[in-house]
Amino acid sequence: MMSSVLSHSPILVVLLPLLAGPLCMLFGNRTIAYFVSILASLCSFLLSVYLLSLVSDGTVLSYHLGGWAPPLGIEYRVDAANALVLVIVSVISILTLPYARKSIEGEIAEKHHTLFYACFMMCFTGLMGVTITGDAFNVFVFLEVSSLSTYVLVALGAEKDRRALSAAYDYLILGTIGATFFVIGLGLIYMATGTLNMVDLAERITSLENNRTVRSGFAFIVVGMGVKVAIFPLHRWLPGAYTYAPSAISAFLAATATKVAIYVVMRFIFLVFSTKFGFEKDTLTFIFFPLAIVAMFAASFTAVYQVNLKRLLAFSSVAQIGYMLLGISLFTVTGLSAAMVHLFNHALTKGALFFAIGAIIYRIGSPMLPNMAGLGRKMPWTSAAIVIGGLSLIGVPGTVGFVSKWVLLKAALEQNYWLVSLAIVLSSLISIVYVWKIIEQLYLQPAKSDDAITEAPLSLLIPTWILILGSVWFGVNAEFTVQVSTTAAESLFHGKFLEPATIMGLEGRP
């Protein structure tokens, strides 16, 4: 029984939250909705861990939906790379829910709480689905599922700040354009190949390097996903969305949404399109690579000048995305594994930081830095979490940030890109400035006379500290993450994903 349930885990990780969403609405009670969501995320998480344990040695699993064999049927395909992303997304979801239960009290009207949980589950479903599916069109469907619910979630912040509405509107417009470009791209390559299954696509596309349709499709897909990733000049929706969304949603989006989008980009670049294609390398070298470097500096500088702490972290996210893109555009296994490891590490760090900021907002009701003067004494645990998270953003040894930067430096030096490695170090120096700005406010400024502020409640502190301890634990003991991401990178780069896979879920079928 157990084993036959487990053998369906690829579909269950998506299906459980998908069912939980409508259930939340049907129950119509926020407490029940909360527990339903928690249960669904927990099951998804456990199943994702199970999947990761199956594929961490390099195996690839294939699951045929409804028993229909690909390429006609829809296929879910799991390898080390997307199993890692599945675990990240579900861990963050489990931590966000208990956090959200408390934090949305002051941010969202009570009648909207069930809606919040329902949308959250749909967003979660979408992200998991995008990650796990092996069908290109399915990616688009799930992408829309997660995006539409994200627009609602961001707009829910309007209770506290009306600007959430315009932020959600911007996000809606840009997100839709991105998704449209993506689906146009899919249409183009479908036209050229006649298939939508990724493995099948990859096989048929190898001979079509000089096909104009395929090339245009590639451009559309990369730019469309680039909007979701928030590649530098396409990042404009991100600061607004992160700033005005409810705190729990800022943390969830920062830790998962862009990460999943980056994963999709990796998958299309390295798996669907062949790494042997010259035009692909050109796109990376002439578009992604310079934009990544510009993002590392421009977004960091902008972060330095922010007084709204959520906005500051949002710009810092754009800069960190730059590091991941840099890793991808190096076009080597080490570069790719640097991107993968940073994807994981940054999810921990940024999630923790947004959680901690949310805890401060919960107490003082404002995300503005000057209002946080002297909070170091009143909210010692929250402030300490911000300090450690900040150190990780900078890349101080002993935190995950260091591990990422180290691998990235290694990847850049492997190619003899001295200037690039110098740029990595220099841009890290800028992050010292904005992190220091926060620390200075928290610890070195005299406190405002308002003494009523106390430490944040435990339900906010515990998720924060789990992520903080995670970023220290994986910073000291980097063996696991580096190993998994190297396997993942190799799987992506050498196309292991495309090799014949172990088929799951055949038990109990006629």
Added chain:
Amino acid sequence: MTELLAPYFASPVYLFVLGALILPLLPKGELRALVTLIVPILSGYLIWNAAPGLHGITTLGGLEITMMRVDKLSTIFGLIFSLAAFLSGIYAWHVRDSVQQIATLLYAGTAIGAVFAGDLLSLFVYWEGTALASVFLIWARRTTGAYATGMRYLLIQIGSGVILIAGIALHYRASGSIAFDRLTGTGPESWDLGVWLIFMAFGVKCAFPLMHNWLQDSYPAATVTGTVTLSAFTTKMAVYCLARAFPGTEMLIYIGAVMTLFPIFFAEIENDLRRVLAYSLNNQLGFMVVGVGVGTELALNGTAAHAFCHILYKSLLFMSVGAVLFRTGTSKASELGGLYRTMPWTMVFCIVGASSISAFPLFSGFVSKSLILDAAAENQYPVVWAVLVFASAGVLSHSGIKIPYFAFFSHDSGKRPKEAPTHMLIAMGLTAFACIFIGVFPSSLYALLPYDVNYVPYTAGHILAQLQLLVFALLAFALLMRYGFFPAETRTINLDVDWTYRKLAPAFLGLVVAVVRTVWGELARGALISVQAGQTALERLYGPGGRLEQVQRTGAMVLWVAILLGAALAINLITVS
């Protein structure tokens, strides 16, 4: 779990980290101070009993990490660091500021960790650790000036760390190894950029000439007890690193010689006694650097021995001046004098320290400095030898005589402070005892040195040479003082001592100092102007209301999407063959 963490417990660093974690949990008061004493004792015990060899080997992201390399070179530094931490713990018994206590523990711990690190990566971690921990000893004074000084200090220290990690990365790229071993290769011509950067990073912390300013800037700015701690670790850690990685690099001989020389002049004209000591610290480092540069067994022994003795007597001097500062609130030569009446013990200990640093026979400086001098002479560096002898005379003048003379004798300042607190006297007494003990029984120190020693410091030749030097230096000082009395009126003798002293030296040094100062000032001003210009430009682009920060219309955002799509299409379609 235990297997994963076991390597990190090989190095005694964990004791200090544990101590720092436990300390805030204890009630305020003597229990906390006790922690700062017990931890160094335990660490010293562990180091004394550690079996030679490599311990705590683990891998981190495919790189081999060695937490604990025990050999004679690392052991002697580990022991003296533990001893110094213990002594400064006693000296700081009265301190109730847990920030300082924790910072001291972590500072000593990371310095010890660095000494035992067997690979460059963990060295880097400890390298930054010392920087971060020690800055709190400066900030602990809690004045605006101390804050600014601390920031400058931190900037340079972290900067040296950045240079170090860049060097390590390049070196790893070139050689595939992060082992912390000899990096000399076949001499500086064969060094790649990575090795040069590592060398520079060591140089910054070791206060090489022109990279030294942070030392005189920051050490005198720390708290009374903080300065004592600061003087022991950072620079000696750098000396250790040089001795480990660059022994026998000839360039170091000349760098060291310059280091022994130039601080003398600055020390002579300096009024703040703690700054005088900071300059003399620079000069003493020069001796060690020369020893590393010569690189023979005798010379490396000399470096290790000198570092050992130097930590003791320099701490002793900082402690005694610190005690004066603690009681009178000033360490300026012009405001002190005549304190021997009420602080006799402090005076005695100060003289012991002064005698040690001046290398009087039967004091510790004598048995260590002669090793380096002989090594220089033996290896045919007559000019360097002469410079070192001259520098020794200079040490005598500015540290050996100036410090005790202006603090405790000289004109009567009218100050009648109480004797230093008992725990400070105990700390100074123990340190003074160690200085004399090593001076009388040098074999006890020699047994700890990295290489076998068959060296007899107490030969007629050594003693005579040193005494001649000392006598003549004393004579010179006496003449100077005598000569200084003449131009002034007798009735203002007491004031004149200071005045003449500060006038005579600048007479031939003022010009040099002025030129150096002007050049530095101009360079700094130029840098400042360009930084400000850059900042304005940055602010215009990124600042509030700047081009990148403005909230844009949705249409403008979409335009970017279109531009990027155009670019991507262009690149992809142009290359169709």
